[in-house]
Amino acid sequence: xxxxxxxxxxxxxxxLNVINVAPPAGDPxxxxxxxxxxxxxxxxxxxCDAPKCHPETRVAVxxxxxxWIVHGDPDPRQKMVKIKWVTGPxxxxxxxxxxxxxxxxxxxxxxxxxxxxxASASPDRRRKSAFIPTLAYQLAxxxxxxxxLVAQAIRDxxxxxxxxx
Numbered sequence: 001x002x003x004x005x006x007x008x009x010x011x012x013x014x015x016l017n018v019i020n021v022a023p024p025a026g027d028p029x030x031x032x033x034x035x036x037x038x039x040x041x042x043x044x045x046x047x048c049d050a051p052k053c054h055p056e057t058r059v060a061v062x063x064x065x066x067x068w069i070v071h072g073d074p075d076p077r078q079k080m081v082k083i084k085w086v087t088g089p090x091x092x093x094x095x096x097x098x099x100x101x102x103x104x105x106x107x108x109x110x111x112x113x114x115x116x117x118x119a120s121a122s123p124d125r126r127r128k129s130a131f132i133p134t135l136a137y138q139l140a141x142x143x144x145x146x147x148x149l150v151a152q153a154i155r156d157x158x159x160x161x162x163x164x165x
Contacts, residue, residue, distance in 0.1 A: 028154035029140060029147065035133040035161055037124035042102035042114040046122060051096040058097055065101050070110060113138035128165050 039046030053062065065084065086094045095116060105111035113135045118125045140150045154160055 028151040029137070031161075032133055032137050032140075032150065032154060035130065036137045037115070037122070037127065037130035037134050039122040040115045040117065040125045040130070040134055041138070042099060042106070042111070042116065046125075047099070047116060050099050050116070051093075052103070053093070053096050053100040058093065058100075061097055062101050062104070065097070066104060069101070069105060112142045129161075132165065133161065 038044055041047070068084065084098075086098055088094050095118075098114075098116070102111055102114050115131055115134050116125065124130045136150055140147045
């Protein structure tokens with residue numbers, strides 16, 4: 001511990017007021033957590049009434065997506081790619097399908113990360129700046145071996161969250 005009075009002698013301190021002490025460096029994962037879009041998580045309280053597929057509907061589509069998640073893409077060049085970006089017109093069932101698939105994946109222990117964008121929900125779910133922190137936070141939770149690596153990346157590059165997506 002550093003002291004202000006090293007090698008000092010022949011004096012006494014009766015009252016000491018310390019002003020403007022910098023707070024201790026925080027946990028980088030807490031900083032990361034403050035930047036996520038919690039409402040975009042598949043099981044967030046914001047999505048508690050999110051649409052799900054009715055039983056026995058869209059079974060083929062859900063099965064195809066689940067198979068892709070578990071077994072991968074048949075194209076050998078895509079073996080390491082494990083992100084599914086679902087787009088389409090409003091009201092076509094994207095959220096219902098992917099919410100149901102996410103529930104199945106969680107139940108089976110294969111769900112790593114999710115991000116449900118929404119134009120009508122909380123602002124965080126529309127911000128691209130929340131996308132990467134949300135994925136990184138979930139990965140660090142899902143794969144504990146990544147926690148220290150993610151924390152170290154944040155410590156090494158304090159301006160990381162100010163960079164372009």
